Amino acid sequence: MFKGFIILLGVGALFAYFVFNFVGDVEKDDPTSHVGKNEKEARAYARYYHIDDAGNRVLDLSSLSVEEAKKVWHVSPIRQRVLEQFPQFQYMKETIMLYLPASPFRSFLLQRLEKVEGDYLSGTIDARRARVILRSI
Numbered sequence: 001m002f003k004g005f006i007i008l009l010g011v012g013a014l015f016a017y018f019v020f021n022f023v024g025d026v027e028k029d030d031p032t033s034h035v036g037k038n039e040k041e042a043r044a045y046a047r048y049y050h051i052d053d054a055g056n057r058v059l060d061l062s063s064l065s066v067e068e069a070k071k072v073w074h075v076s077p078i079r080q081r082v083l084e085q086f087p088q089f090q091y092m093k094e095t096i097m098l099y100l101p102a103s104p105f106r107s108f109l110l111q112r113l114e115k116v117e118g119d120y121l122s123g124t125i126d127a128r129r130a131r132v133i134l135r136s137i
Contacts, residue, residue: 045072052101062103069105070137083134087127089117112137 061069085091100106
């Protein structure tokens with residue numbers, strides 16, 4: 001009887017170990033189970049978004065320095081939209097012009113995009129390097 005109890009205890013411990021690890025892995029992979037650092041930053045930066053006259057959700061960074069605006073830009077869904085349009089530079093510029101009102105950061109961003117476009121089209125950099133540069137802005 002004592003051997004049966006020890007075996008039952010061992011099987012129970014293995015079962016508990018499996019269940020807790022499995023549930024922990026599922027929770028870790030579930031994006032709704034916790035709020036990540038980028039999500040917290042995005043919530044903190046929500047005050048920079050507003051709806052323009054055309055009904056577009058724009059990111060107004062005109063009150064920020066370029067360095068501060070970069071932090072907001074890195075967690076912005078508009079940034080992701082711009083990056084998805086690569087290598088269609090004209091669409092990337094139009095998206096920036098549409099969703100970012102005039103600001104020092106927008107000027108900075110468009111200048112960097114022009115430089116990357118020139119380097120990419122001239123063959124100085126390849127597509128992979130261009131994406132790395134654009135993501136780092």
